[in-house]
Amino acid sequence: MEELLQVHLNDTHVALGAKMVPFAGYNMPVLYTNLIEEHNCVRNGVGVFDVSHMGEFFLKGEKALDLIQYVTSNDAAKLVDGKVQYSCLPNATGGIVDDLLVYKIRDNEYLLVVNASNIDKDWNWISSHNTFGVEMTNASAAYSLFAVQGPKAAGVLQTLTAVDLSAMPYYTFKIGSMAGFDDVIISNTGYTGAGGFEIYVKNENALAMWNAIFTAGASEGIQPIGLGARDTLRTEKGYCLYGHDIDDTTSPIEAGLGWITSFNKDFIMKDHHAAIKAAGPSKKLVGFEMIDRGIPRQHYPILNAAGEVIGEVTSGTQSPTLSKGIGMGYVSTAHVGSEIFISIREKAVKAEIVKMPFL
DSSP, X not given: OOOOEEOXXXXXXXXXXXXEEEETTEEEEEESSOHHHHHHHXXXXXXXXXXXXXXXXXXXXXXXXXXXXXXXXXXXXXXXXTBEEEEEEEOTTSSEEEEEEEEEEETTEEEEEEOGGGHXXXXXXXXXXXXXXXXXXXXXXXXXXXXXXXXXXXHHHHTTOSXXXXXXXXXXXXXXXXXTEEEEXXXXXXXXXXXXXXXXXXGGGHHHHHHHHHHHHGGGXXXXXXXXXXXXXXXXXXXXXXXXXXXXXXXXXXXXXXGGOOTTSOOXXXXXXXXXXXHOXXXXXXXXXXXXXXXXXXXXXXXXXXXXXXXXXXXXXXXXXXXXXXXXXXXXGGGTTSOEEXXXXXXXXXXXXXXXXXX
16 A cells, blocks of 8 residues: 655644544545534635645746647637636546646736646656656656635635735635745636635745735634535535536536636647537436435435436535535436435435535
């Protein structure tokens, strides 16, 4: 068994009493107090996730945009300095290598932020297509990343920086000073739908930054938040999780990610995905809410009224905000408008397909 990697502040989380679990090859905090409390802290106030397991690749060179355009589905030519774009890396068989964020630092210089479980896979995939002479740097092991999320996050962080956070639209970033440290990447992004910022800081300054954020947020009831609440928060907003709702076998068109798939440029397997879009996908990622009591989980079968399997749950949870079971899953397109049931311990439990996000 491979030894788990550790984020830079691993010992800090252990000292805070976090329950640590293996996740994406890392020893990660899943819970500090209890799930409902942590979830509500982010939805209504401010909480901090240590997501330093994420990967950071810097791409530089005259052809950096050309490489990004070819390996990603979205149109990175639309990016201006300081703008962030959600995208995915199509693979050679019609699925997705990973989903990622593309940051345009300046002309010929970009940052790609990728999922922890896919750092090596993504690096090798992008490198294999780098026929453009782009200078690539894998800085994943040098950076810590703190997601300060919730409606009170901006107010807390504003006390630590002269950068005007209120003037930063969603999916933009600045490189500036925070808590006395220069060259911090301050990004108006997140995975909770609760608002907030993601702070990229060099590991040598990570503990001081973490402490500064908690000191600044003390009067607002700031709390450290584990991966458990990260999952319930993102599910309530219908955000895809790689390895669950998207993977090496799913087309972005099937996953409802047509909005990050731009056919006005060339990219890997463009014609394949264009054909799926033109014909209409045979299956679609849908959101559903439980009508009867039950908590849907990944891989549970989705049934029609006759008890036939028409799909599979990819993500599911008991929503702390809605107090009901919610989930996502792929359903054959012919059944998208019909009555559905989730097979929970071999019992058909009634659910209904709803429009996402759930709230």
